[in-house]
Amino acid sequence: xxxxxxxxxxxxxxxxxxxxxxxxxxxxxxxxxxxxxxxxxxxxxxxxxxxxxxxxxxxxxxxxxxxxxxxxxxxxxxxxxxxxxxxxxxxxxxxxxxxxxxxxxxxxxxxxxxxxxxxxxxxxxxxxxxxxxxxxxxxxxxxxxxxxxxxxxxxxxxxxxxxxxxxxxxxxxxxxxxxxxxxxxxxxxxxxxxxxxxxxxxxxxxxxxxxxxxxxxxxxxxxxxxxxxxxxxxxxxxxxxxxxxxxxxxxxxxxxxxxxxxxxxxxxxxxxxxxxxxxxxxxxxxxxxxxxxxxxxxxxxxxxxxxxxxxxxxxxxxxxxxxxxxxxxxxxxxxxxxxxxxx
Amino acid sequence: xxxxxxxxxxxxxxxxxxxxxxxxxxxxxxxxxxxxxxxxxxxxxxxxxxxxxxxxxxxxxxxxxxxxxxxxxxxxxxxxxxxxxxxxxxxxxxxxxxxxxxxxxxxxxxxxxxxxxxxxxxxxxxxxxxxxxxxxxxxxxxxxxxxxxxxxxxxxxxxxxxxxxxxxxxxxxxxxxxxxxxxxxxxxxxxxxxxxxxxxxxxxxxxxxxxxxxxxxxxxxxxxxxxxxxxxxxxxxxxxxxxxxxxxxxxxxxxxxxxxxxxxxxxxxxxxxxxxxxxxxxxxxxxxx
Numbered sequence: 328x329x330x331x332x333x334x335x336x337x338x339x340x341x342x343x344x345x346x347x348x349x350x351x352x353x354x355x356x357x358x359x360x361x362x363x364x365x366x367x368x369x370x371x372x373x374x375x376x377x378x379x380x381x382x383x384x385x386x387x388x389x390x391x392x393x394x395x396x397x398x399x400x401x402x403x404x405x406x407x408x409x410x411x412x413x414x415x416x417x418x419x420x421x422x423x424x425x426x427x428x429x430x431x432x433x434x435x436x437x438x439x440x441x442x443x444x445x446x447x448x449x450x451x452x453x454x455x456x457x458x459x460x461x462x463x464x465x466x467x468x469x470x471x472x473x474x475x476x477x478x479x480x481x482x483x484x485x486x487x488x489x490x491x492x493x494x495x496x497x498x499x500x501x502x503x504x505x506x507x508x509x510x511x512x513x514x515x516x517x518x519x520x521x522x523x524x525x526x527x528x529x530x531x532x533x534x535x536x537x538x539x540x541x542x543x544x545x546x547x548x549x550x551x552x553x554x555x556x557x558x559x560x561x562x563x564x565x566x567x568x569x570x571x572x573x574x575x576x577x578x579x580x581x582x583x584x585x586x587x588x589x590x591x592x593x594x595x596x597x598x599x600x601x602x603x604x605x606x607x608x609x610x611x612x613x614x615x616x617x618x619x620x621x622x623x624x625x626x627x628x629x630x631x632x633x634x635x636x637x638x639x640x641x642x643x644x645x646x647x648x649x650x651x652x653x654x655x656x657x658x659x660x661x662x663x664x665x666x667x668x669x670x
Numbered sequence: 671x672x673x674x675x676x677x678x679x680x681x682x683x684x685x686x687x688x689x690x691x692x693x694x695x696x697x698x699x700x701x702x703x704x705x706x707x708x709x710x711x712x713x714x715x716x717x718x719x720x721x722x723x724x725x726x727x728x729x730x731x732x733x734x735x736x737x738x739x740x741x742x743x744x745x746x747x748x749x750x751x752x753x754x755x756x757x758x759x760x761x762x763x764x765x766x767x768x769x770x771x772x773x774x775x776x777x778x779x780x781x782x783x784x785x786x787x788x789x790x791x792x793x794x795x796x797x798x799x800x801x802x803x804x805x806x807x808x809x810x811x812x813x814x815x816x817x818x819x820x821x822x823x824x825x826x827x828x829x830x831x832x833x834x835x836x837x838x839x840x841x842x843x844x845x846x847x848x849x850x851x852x853x854x855x856x857x858x859x860x861x862x863x864x865x866x867x868x869x870x871x872x873x874x875x876x877x878x879x880x881x882x883x884x885x886x887x888x889x890x891x892x893x894x895x896x897x898x899x900x901x902x903x904x905x906x907x908x909x910x911x912x913x914x915x916x917x918x919x920x921x922x923x924x925x926x927x928x929x930x931x932x933x934x935x936x937x938x939x940x941x942x943x944x945x946x947x948x949x950x951x952x953x954x955x956x957x958x959x
Contacts, residue, residue: 374865375865375866376865376866449829453829453830453856453858454858455858455865455866455867456866459858462831463828463829466806466826467828467829468828474815475808475809476809502809503807503808503809571917581919582856583869583870584856585870585871585933586869590919
């Protein structure tokens with residue numbers, strides 16, 4: 328009898344333990360909902376990669392933390408946000424990006440904005456999915472000078488990351504893919520569509536000033552054939568005769584395709600938040616918007632593959648001083664203050 | 671007791687016999703030995719002022735010399751006399767690919783192990799990395815990533831997140847202008863999938879070399895002596911190239927060759943054009959059975 332009581336107690340204990348365990352597991356089961364994104368009206372279609380990696384609550388939280396993580400660099404001094412600073416619409420105000428040990432990169436840092444709607448990334452479009460992009464700065468000698476295995480080994484020992492990877496992906500394992508996917512998810516959420524221009528368009532009771540309106544009309548006539556649509560880019564690659572980067576590494580789109588006609592062609596940049604992202608051009612050739620417009624007005628460099636829109640106009644876009652200042656007033660209406668302010 | 675001793679003795683004997691019977695594993699080794707030359711002379715590397723460095727003259731009359739010379743070999747296959755192809759770890763860069771670095775003697779020999787005993791008539795390999803494997807995947811292939819990527823090797827293309835296939839540094843013309851020729855693939859994704867396809871250059875070249883005599887694997891370790899004649903770089907079967915310095919689309923002596931169709935000319939000379947020419951600069955001088 329005594330024996331059976333013993334067994335009974337034992338099995339009870341086991342049962343309770345088992346129950347406790349189940350309870351604990353339930354507690355651990357995480358609710359990681361998809362984040363609804365509000366897609367601004369008139370924006371181009373989403374990049375197809377988005378549908379395979381939709382932002383989730385914790386995926387984005389993890390991505391944001393990784394974006395600001397200096398341990399992604401070899402000597403723990405540079406994060407993505409060192410070059411992509413929110414207060415400057417995720418650029419750095421440098422002519423050419425400055426990375427680890429103050430090494431100078433080849434190109435100017437572009438803003439990280441509305442990238443969910445972009446088909447080709449970087450100045451030359453050599454990446455088609457945001458998920459395949461983060462490895463480039465991590466391994467690049469002039470940027471973060473690290474390796475993905477080195478990064479994983481640094482993150483693995485951090486309790487915060489173990490928790491966040493589990494919340495975002497169901498278990499604490501850190502893989503290259505999860506790092507890339509979460510960073511991309513965060514970038515997908517960086518949507519800028521709350522500028523004065525947007526408010527005017529949405530009829531929110533705000534109006535352009537006279538100069539802004541004139542600038543807008545001039546822009547439609549002189550610029551919108553390339554800087555078209557709600558992102559102010561048709562996402563094509565063009566050579567518009569900007570001064571040429573002296574580095575022999577540079578060939579624009581030609582570096583990727585190996586096609587002669589693509590030599591020194593660059594993706595038409597979005598002009599949203601342009602007032603925050605000086606200097607301008609693929610290697611920061613121009614300090615101000617005035618300099619860009621003066622250059623167009625005086626005449627651009629000739630090239631065999633110079634865009635027909637320029638060759639048909641004697642290699643220039645002529646503008647009077649008044650027209651230039653009107654266009655610049657308009658460009659300032661593309662500034663989205665909420666976008667550059669931390670949430 | 672005596673019985674036990676007998677049993678023990680017998681088993682020891684049989685173990686010994688079995689291990690003796692097991693043939694020397696190196697009999698199934700095939701060593702590929704690479705000799706990098708200008709025509710018939712092994713290249714001596716050197717900087718611009720070197721008095722030792724080999725100086726070659728191209729068909730177009732340009733003198734040139736190298737200070738650095740590296741290339742990637744992968745996708746190695748041996749073809750039996752009956753035509754059957756034996757792949758050597760062709761989908762594992764850690765076990766089946768190598769960086770030949772002319773400045774490091776140890777890299778000039780690459781040992782293929784456990785090759786099935788048979789008679790072989792052809793050697794096939796790739797100059798570079800085939801598109802399916804040409805992404806920098808450090809987790810999957812840590813050894814190759816580290817051989818190719820470590821500081822002194824620099825055989826990866828950071829921006830394209832793929833490998834460099836050839837890296838040649840040196841000087842040309844009597845005024846010793848800098849020459850820097852890098853090749854590698856820039857394309858990504860598949861044409862069928864327009865949303866992810868990055869159009870670009872496929873710089874991978876498949877090489878087929880017929881062995882001058884049959885290689886007999888299984889009896890003793892064998893060596894295949896491969897000659898890589900870098901005279902072909904400028905004076906190839908496909909193209910005769912004149913080097914030019916500058917930053918224009920036709921200036922091919924600097925790394926911007928990998929941006930222009932200029933790169934393909936070098937690639938075709940080194941690795942063949944994949945059509946009429948399947949050997950490029952490679953040939954087999956002899957084999958050791």
